[in-house]
Structures are given as structure tokens and as C-alpha cells.
Amino acid sequence: DxxxxxxxxxxxxxxxxxxxxxxxxxxxxxxxxxxxxxxxxxxxxxxxFEQLIAERQAAQVAVQALLEPRPVELSVEAARLLTEYLDVLNGLGFQIEPFGGNTLLVRAVPALVRSADPALVLEDIGAALLSGDQPLGSTIEAVVARQVCKQAAVKAxxxxxxxxxxxxxxxxxxxxxxxxxxxxxxxxxxxxxxxxxxxxxx
Amino acid sequence: DxxxxxxxxxxxxxxxxxxxxxxxxxxxxxxxxxxxxxxxxxxxxxxxFEQLIAERQAAQVAVQALLEPRPVELSVEAARLLTEYLDVLNGLGFQIEPFGGNTLLVRAVPALVRSADPALVLEDIGAALLSGDQPLGSTIEAVVARQVCKQAAVKAxxxxxxxxxxxxxxxxxxxxxxxxxxxxxxxxxxxxxxxxxxxxxx
CATH class of the missing domain: 3.30.1540.20 (MutL, C-terminal domain, dimerisation subdomain)
Incomplete structure (x- = not known):
């Protein structure tokens, strides 16, 4: 063959x-x-991904605080989903809180994506949560972790x-x-x- | 695909x-x-192979004389075939002459195979000429040149x-x-x- x-x-x-x-x-x-x-x-x-999940389980995700808190405005659906799963996001190294309307205030991000634009990272996570084409049996935590790692990984x-x-x-x-x-x-x-x-x- | x-x-x-x-x-x-x-x-x-054929066409094949002429005894069939094609062999950098019976006397070899045992090189050429499974349209010169190059090429x-x-x-x-x-x-x-x-x- x-x-x-x-x-x-x-x-x-x-x-x-x-x-x-x-x-x-x-x-x-x-x-x-x-x-x-x-x-x-x-x-x-x-x-x-495996490193981030292991850090999550050990409650030791490396976090990068932003110099200034960053308001990020999202679509209605993305803002709703991300707000619903704030505990998952914050367990994976984000520090995010509601800021009124469709806006979230980002105080910190996982160290993995410290050099990425927080708005793009959140939009990417929102799109993944909304797309619904995730592997079966995938947890919300896995969906979020995947998108963080996609942003953080070396590119082609x-x-x-x-x-x-x-x-x-x-x-x-x-x-x-x-x-x-x-x-x-x-x-x-x-x-x-x-x-x-x-x-x-x- | x-x-x-x-x-x-x-x-x-x-x-x-x-x-x-x-x-x-x-x-x-x-x-x-x-x-x-x-x-x-x-x-x-x-x-x-392409270098040797080009050198042959230019009548400039690099030759290595042996320090002492080397008698090589072959099978009856191989000795007969190699004797028949002595001009081809000698045009490709060998200097070979009949030495009685099934024995050929080797005075020089193509520089490409200077570090190989002349007996093994001639046996290999004899086997290729006898095997008959050469590509169609292949000349005797090509058969001999192929075996020289097979011996001379870097191995796996x-x-x-x-x-x-x-x-x-x-x-x-x-x-x-x-x-x-x-x-x-x-x-x-x-x-x-x-x-x-x-x-x-x-």
C-alpha cells in the first residue's frame, strides 16, 4: 500500500x-x-493544549495582567455566551468581568496569549462557542482552551x-x-x- | 489523491x-x-552513469592502472561474454586482455571503481550480461556502464x-x-x- x-x-x-x-x-x-x-x-x-489543561487542573494557569483594563465590545450572541461562561474563562487564565451591554472588561489574559490582541482572542472564542461544530463530548473548557492554543501556537x-x-x-x-x-x-x-x-x- | x-x-x-x-x-x-x-x-x-557515458563519448574515461596486472577467473559463460565485448569494456575505462581458459588479465579499471575488487566488478558485469533482464533497447555499453556505476555509487x-x-x-x-x-x-x-x-x- x-x-x-x-x-x-x-x-x-x-x-x-x-x-x-x-x-x-x-x-x-x-x-x-x-x-x-x-x-x-x-x-x-x-x-x-495539554499544558494548559494540566495547569487548569492544578489551578496554576500562568496569567498576564494587562497594564490597563481593556473593554472589548462583542456581538450580542458572543457577549451573552462569554458572560455565561465567565468562570470557565477565568479558570483558564482570563480575568474578565461584565462592563454593561455587549462589553466585557478584560483585566488579564492567559500568559500564552499575552502578545495577542485580547479583542481578537475573545472574538475567536465567541465564534468557536457559537459555531457548534466542535467535536462531540467536548466541554466548554476544552473549546475555550483550544482557541487559546490556536492563537498561541506558532504559525505556518x-x-x-x-x-x-x-x-x-x-x-x-x-x-x-x-x-x-x-x-x-x-x-x-x-x-x-x-x-x-x-x-x-x- | x-x-x-x-x-x-x-x-x-x-x-x-x-x-x-x-x-x-x-x-x-x-x-x-x-x-x-x-x-x-x-x-x-x-x-x-551520465558522466561515464559522456566521458565515453568524448573518449576521455578516467582510468586507474593497477599496480600489478590482476588475473581474474570467471565462469565459462561470463568469460566468453566479457571476451566477446572486450572493446566495450576497454572503451569504458578497463584494460583487459584474454589470459587463457576462463581467465582475463586486468591491467586497469575505470577510475570510478578504483577502490573496488576488480574480480567482483567483472563478475557483476558478467552476471548482468547473462541475466537478460535488462531494459529493452539497452546497449551492451549501457549494461556495462550501469554495473560500473552500481559498484561506484554511494550505498544505502x-x-x-x-x-x-x-x-x-x-x-x-x-x-x-x-x-x-x-x-x-x-x-x-x-x-x-x-x-x-x-x-x-x-
Missing amino acids: SRLSAAQPPGQLPPLRVVGQLGATYIIAEGPEGMYLLDQHAAHERVL GQLLSQPEMEELVRALERCANPHTCPHGRPTMIHLSVELLAHQFGR | SRLSAAQPPGQLPPLRVVGQLGATYIIAEGPEGMYLLDQHAAHERVL GQLLSQPEMEELVRALERCANPHTCPHGRPTMIHLSVELLAHQFGR
Whole structure:
């Protein structure tokens, strides 16, 4: 079988050696079972998601206070949903309170998204809560955490240094579910030694 | 379509950036159209083959004289075939003469195989001439040149430095037929930008 996806091994990752970056989007690595192509954004989302959920459970989410509280005006529906789930947001590192009408006052954000615009982060979370196309069995907390991690993860098109790639791969190796991002997309393609040999007629 | 081989572009190679080596067997490179996985042995065979044929046409094949002439005893059939094609062998950098019975006397070999055992090289050529499973339309000269290049090419399992990989890829880019080795096996797998994006659900 020459299909890429046929060779995906289940479970934990083996120790991987980082070979290099491809198209500023993928990380190429090798393990005892062949080649792994990692989507750097999806892989980083997975790593951040598991870290954020673990911090949440330990009640130790790193928080970045804003220098000045920031009022953010949202759509009626987004403001209503975010207000309804303020405890979830605040448990994940936000400090948000109602500010009248469709406006929320943001006093702090998760440290993960300290360099992002708080308005864009909240709009993104609102859109995810409203879209309804979340994976089944997904909690509100998971929906919010996913959007935080999506904002925080390295993007496709971003050049990574060898140490940055190593760090990301080491962190992915420690994940409980390394094979998909929190939105369900694959983090990696595995090309087994046998698949490669077969493709080359070895 | 998720098949690896569907994305193989025809014709010449674009300029490729060497990313690294995989399993001491494959070279990973990238170009404007995505990722290329090169089989280092097959690619080197192609490079050497085109060089040797060009040198043959220019009557400038690099020759390595042996310190002492080397008698090589072969099977009856191999000795008969090699004797029949002595002019072809000698045009490709050998200096060989009959030595009685099934024995040939080797005075020089193509510089490409100067570090190989002349007996093994001649046995390999004899086996290829006898096997009869050569590509259609293949000349005796091509059969002999292929076996010389097979012996001379870097093997799978051989670690290559970054400059060695660069040199091989640059040489393959200059080949007229870079996509297959002289025996018809693929030198490369191409994974297009679109294929990769599709695999990752981008």
C-alpha cells in the first residue's frame, strides 16, 4: 500500500531526531520506524493544549495582567455566551468581568496569549462557542482552551531554529495524544521504512 | 489523491535545498513545488552513469592502472561474454586482455571503481550480461556502464555530510534523466505542497 496514512502508528511517539524544517511549515524528523513529517502549528497546538489543561487542573494557569483594563465590545450572541461562561474563562487564565451591554472588561489574559490582541482572542472564542461544530463530548473548557492554543501556537510560515524544533518535538513526545491537534487535525504524517523502501523499489 | 507517486513532476529538477539525510539512505530536499525524497544510491548511480557515458563519448574515461596486472577467473559463460565485448569494456575505462581458459588479465579499471575488487566488478558485469533482464533497447555499453556505476555509487547506510549531499543534488539537477536510476528504479519521491496540505487537512 502506498498511501501515506496507512502507516500511522498508534499511541506514544518514539524518540525522534529532528532533520530540518520544510517550507517553514513542517518539521521533518526520523525515528526507528521511519520518517515523520510534523505540522508545526498543529503540533504546537497539541502541546499547548495539554499544558494548559494540566495547569487548569492544578489551578496554576500562568496569567498576564494587562497594564490597563481593556473593554472589548462583542456581538450580542458572543457577549451573552462569554458572560455565561465567565468562570470557565477565568479558570483558564482570563480575568474578565461584565462592563454593561455587549462589553466585557478584560483585566488579564492567559500568559500564552499575552502578545495577542485580547479583542481578537475573545472574538475567536465567541465564534468557536457559537459555531457548534466542535467535536462531540467536548466541554466548554476544552473549546475555550483550544482557541487559546490556536492563537498561541506558532504559525505556518514561521521559520524555526533547530533548538526550537527540538523543544517542540520533545514536548510532543511527552503528550498523551500526540497524533492530532486539539481540533482533530493530524499533527503528523508517518512514512514507514517499509513504505519508503517499497516506493523506491528496494 | 493521497498517493505518493501521483505527484511526480516530469522533466528537469528545479533547484533544490538540501534539508538533511534520513536513515543514512535518503536525502530530503525542498523546492518550490514541495518536498523531494532522494534515494542516495539510485541518484548517485544516475549521476555517475551520465558522466561515464559522456566521458565515453568524448573518449576521455578516467582510468586507474593497477599496480600489478590482476588475473581474474570467471565462469565459462561470463568469460566468453566479457571476451566477446572486450572493446566495450576497454572503451569504458578497463584494460583487459584474454589470459587463457576462463581467465582475463586486468591491467586497469575505470577510475570510478578504483577502490573496488576488480574480480567482483567483472563478475557483476558478467552476471548482468547473462541475466537478460535488462531494459529493452539497452546497449551492451549501457549494461556495462550501469554495473560500473552500481559498484561506484554511494550505498544505502552511508552517512553523507551536508557538502556531499549538496554536491550530489547539484549533479542530479544537471542530469538529462534525473528521475530514474540507470536500472529504471526511481531516484526520488515528490510530495507536492498540495499533497502535504491535503494530508494535514490544511
